[in-house]
Amino acid sequence: MVSSLLVDALARPSVLLQDLANVPDDAQDLPARVSKYFGDIFASDDAFNEITQLGLETPPESLTPRSLVRFDAMVQDTACSPEIYLSKRSSGECGGWGLNEHDATDDDPSPVDYNLLRECNVIWAVSIPGQSPWSSSQGDLGVAPSTTPAPSPLSHKYPLPSTAHLGVQIKIYDSTLAEPIRTTDLYSFVGILTSDPWHTSSETVTLVPTIHVLFARQIASTIVPRAFPASFESPVREVREHLISWVADEALAGDKLAAEWVLLAVMSKVQSRAPPILPLSLNLTGFGPSTASNPKLTHVLSQLVPMLAVLPLSLNVVNSTTFVPESKDEDLHSGWLQLPKGSLCIVSEVSMDEGTVSQKGVYNLRTIQDTMSNQTLDYVFPFSQFSFETDISFLVLSAGKKSPFFRTQLQVPLRGSTDTGLYAPDASLIRLPSPETLSEYRNLIGGGKIANITLEESTAKFIQDDFVKERQAASSKNAGKTGDVVTSDDLIIRMMVAKLLAASYHRPEVTREIWEEAKALDERRKARLD
Incomplete structure (x- = not known):
């Protein structure tokens, strides 16, 4: 009543x-x-x-x-x-x-x-x-x-x-x-x-x-209220596997490895400022240039995440538009990167053509890199500028073998032909699953986004010992020649991947099994780079 x-x-x-x-x-x-x-x-x-x-x-x-x-x-x-x-x-x-x-x-x-x-x-x-x-x-x-x-x-x-x-x-x-x-x-x-x-x-x-x-x-950064761990009609592993397959088939020409890394990247978030544990940035390469259509991945991800901004890089956008908020006549003008915490920003380089990048363009590109690396954004005022904290996940789409502008923590080359299956003029060409299935996909991603994953002391000791062995093996393999060196940064990134993997399974803690799966996933990614 x-x-x-x-x-x-x-x-x-x-x-x-x-x-x-x-x-x-x-x-x-x-x-x-x-x-x-x-x-x-x-x-x-x-x-x-x-x-x-x-x-x-x-x-x-x-x-x-x-x-x-x-x-x-x-x-x-x-x-x-x-x-x-x-x-x-x-x-x-x-x-x-x-x-x-x-x-x-x-x-x-x-x-x-x-x-x-x-x-x-x-x-x-x-x-x-x-x-x-x-x-x-x-x-x-x-x-x-x-x-x-x-x-x-x-x-x-x-x-x-x-x-x-x-x-x-x-x-x-x-x-x-x-x-x-x-x-x-x-x-x-x-x-x-x-x-x-x-x-x-x-x-x-x-x-x-x-x-x-x-x-x-x-309003929460997930827009729609989410829970972790969430309950699903089907086993969560099954939901996760179907989600990866759908993203791969509809947006990435069937590449499931790339789709799995995309899933982890979109769930990434700021976990800590001190020490800095920031969202993992991902570069998908090998899209091939396109000026007529948008990558299908932007249409697919817009069905899964509540806030998605596409930054379509071109010479005109880089040289002529504003990327940071700037005060003019005591009125704050916005910029491409003034986005809410919890947003996913897809930086698409696929339409970037040849030409000269102006001084403003160089500043804009550097701003993207700084925001990606530090999760802060400068607000520019007439006689000063201030940095404000952000929490934005970045996904860079590149036409070539690597991004010419940005350094990301992770890079995944797409498998197979890039000439077909990656672009569509609009979302109408995307085949959607049933509303119930789509809702479960959104619950999985949204719940994983708010997860607080823990690590038991015994598991932490196992991971530390395992990493030391891997580092010693890499040193022996590369003795007397130039080769990849395993560093503490590798451990930090892999640890973040393991936590994201646990979140994607809606598991509240990293286990030895999840650590081994994270290692295997990362090794498959590195094999493609080689």
Whole structure:
């Protein structure tokens, strides 16, 4: 049974807000009470899902002003100037949350009571970059909007150029809610929809969609809630094997070894900053050049991961577009790499043609390498720049035998002919498994992404001894000649592979068997390189 309070909150949020403000209490505490009050009303998932969701299918212009809306978004800019508002109007009614927009007493010559002035935080948020349609409640079937969406204002604040999206000004009145918010964080902002001015230092004023936040929920990097270990209808090894086969057959011309490495790479994440245990970067080589179609792998992976951004390298993209966020006239412009934590970034070199890379292009390529290697991204300001932590998995697709631009931790050459089976103009040519099977694939990857894999002391001792033996054997083999040297870096990478392997089986710890399997997998990869 739907409560009348829920119905009123959905239909008349401004009235409930005013009623709450009329309850005698410390006015300074009103924003916190508003957050709790509306958060409690929509605490259940069923109630929360009743809120109209802004998206390309339901743009702001299609809704009545002061509607209650929800916007699932990435925080793009937190450096906007805060706004001062009058917490109580001359009529005695509540101010803030856009309630005083059309106040007839604005021209009242009576002096302002400065004790009633409050500050609200202003940020800019955008549609989640690279969000796969299946992970959005508006796009379970991947259906495009019935009409062409209006261009989003301030499109320079979205990281993926020429991509349809929404940009919304967010006004937050509860300081405790605003304080922890950082750039690239994912949030569901729930509030009252209006159209307010956006001010810049150039004194240009643009009317933009604005949400006056009543409460907010942080969104996990998996978008869809996941569990580890997860339960499956079939044995997890069977699900895993079928997933690898599907990726291989649909995207990699049947190459199961490459598909298995792709599976491990997309589950990779930042495990530790000190010491640095960062996502494993993977370079798939031998795609062959293509300017007409996209690699099938981008279409296949978009069905499996919730956030996938494709960076299609070309001379024009490298030399002319922006890869890092940059502040211009006190307005933070976005760049290709301003992506949420948990994203997969496919850097495709297959369309790169011959020509001169400009100084800006060299900087852009170096930025990709630095982000890949260090998992930090510079934000550039007029007289300084700051590094912010990222957590992005990188997959580099190369036409030749190796990437001419990037150094990745792992390289896998594709097997067989690269002339057919690797490219498709769109996702319609991809054969999908049943919805139930696809759901299990997503559960396996999403659960593995959040796994915290442990290592028992006895297993750690076994691995250490095994590595020492391998190192001694390699030294004996290469005595008196130049050869591959086994280093501590090899142990670190193989240990990361073993943990990813355990995660892909939804096993909570690395066992001796998994370590041996990781070694065998890595040896098969190295055999191809030889």
